[in-house]
Amino acid sequence: MCPNCRAFIEITDRICPYCNAQLGPRAVDLRASQLAASLLPRANLTSSIILTINVAFFLLELVVNSQVAGQSLFSGFADIGMNTIVLLGCKIPHSEWWRLLTAGFLHAGFIHLAMNSYGLFILVSEVEQFYGTSRLIVAYLFSIFAGFFLSALWSPGTASLGASTAVFGMIGIMLAMGVRRRSDPLVQAVRAHYTQYVIFGLIFSLLGRIDMAAHIGGFIGGFVVGGVAGLPGLPNSPREQFWRVLAGLAILITLYAFFLDYLSYRILLRQL
Numbered sequence: 001m002c003p004n005c006r007a008f009i010e011i012t013d014r015i016c017p018y019c020n021a022q023l024g025p026r027a028v029d030l031r032a033s034q035l036a037a038s039l040l041p042r043a044n045l046t047s048s049i050i051l052t053i054n055v056a057f058f059l060l061e062l063v064v065n066s067q068v069a070g071q072s073l074f075s076g077f078a079d080i081g082m083n084t085i086v087l088l089g090c091k092i093p094h095s096e097w098w099r100l101l102t103a104g105f106l107h108a109g110f111i112h113l114a115m116n117s118y119g120l121f122i123l124v125s126e127v128e129q130f131y132g133t134s135r136l137i138v139a140y141l142f143s144i145f146a147g148f149f150l151s152a153l154w155s156p157g158t159a160s161l162g163a164s165t166a167v168f169g170m171i172g173i174m175l176a177m178g179v180r181r182r183s184d185p186l187v188q189a190v191r192a193h194y195t196q197y198v199i200f201g202l203i204f205s206l207l208g209r210i211d212m213a214a215h216i217g218g219f220i221g222g223f224v225v226g227g228v229a230g231l232p233g234l235p236n237s238p239r240e241q242f243w244r245v246l247a248g249l250a251i252l253i254t255l256y257a258f259f260l261d262y263l264s265y266r267i268l269l270r271q272l
Contacts, residue, residue, distance in 0.1 A: 046133060047124040050140070051117050054163055057105045058113050061088060068272065079109050082159065087268050089261040090161035091148045091214075096264065098257035100152065104144030106161040116163040123170035130190075131173065132232040134240070137247040139225040141254055143169020146221030147214040154213035168215045169222030171197045176226025 002009050004021035015022060065076035065084040076084065086092055089102030107113040128136045147165025151158075171194050178191045198219070205212045233239055 044125045044128065046128055046136065047121050050120055050124055054105060054107070054113060054117060054120075057088075058107055058110070061085070061106060064088060077110050080107070083272065085159065085161055087265050087272075089258075089265075090159050091151060092159050093157050095152065096260065098260040098264075100145050100148040101141065101254050101257040102261045103148050103161040104141075104163055104165050107163070108161060112162060116167055119167040120163060120170070123167060123174075127170050127173055130177065130231060131226070131229065132240075132243075134243040134247040135173070135225065135229045135232070138229070138243065138250050139169055139173045139222045140166050141250045142225055143172065143218040143221035146224075147216075147218030150217030150220070151211050151214040155211070158211070160211040160214055162211075162214075164210075165214045165218030165221075168198075168201060168218035169225075171201065172219040172222030172224075173226035174222075176223045177231070179227045 002016040002019065002021060004016060005019040007016065007018045009016055009018075061080050061084055062073055062076050064087060065071075065081050066073045068083050068087070069075060069081050085106055085108065088106055089099050090106055091099050091103040107116065124136065124140070127139065131139070144163075144165045147168065148160060151160050174194045175191055175198070177187045201215065202212075204210070205215045229243060232243075
């Protein structure tokens, strides 16, 4: 029914044939678009960069896996071989310290990559809106290190990898907002929302070959950064400059970790 002249019209009409009124989308179409928007992540530049880095490393894993295993390029699409992930920097028993960072950029297969990427696409954008880019970078990298550090203490005899430590770190930093601003209604709503993420995430961690210690450590790492950093203040204040410097330092340490990993890769490759 046309909302202007009340005449009966076709459901596909966008202009009323009787009064020429412009017609908006149907309520069912609006609900469908809202449902799609809730399922599809809203990426920003930072989350796109993180996704690109993770995909680039996965492509590298496929190339190395095909060379090590002597199989086709996509032979490791479902499951990357153990030799490959050890070569490229997963957390392993008695591992070097840099593997506690490099492991967070590697994945065991495409499904593993896709699940973590979807979570990061949503969470990274939301964390950056509240905390800014500098705190996001520090929390992201520190949660990876904290996650695999706890994993090394908890289960030193197993290999581990994946960006899920950072996923839990993003949840942790969002829940940390309640430490300083308990009475803020927005913070209360955010805390309730992300508490659900923690519950579902920990339940999911009990299924299959999932490193529970790495998830818990990543959550603690993000929560600590959020509790210490707090929300951003004036853009050019000394406090904000400190976090920009700290973010730059975290990136440099990560790059150095990958440099050490590259040297280790060359040594281990000769031993195969």
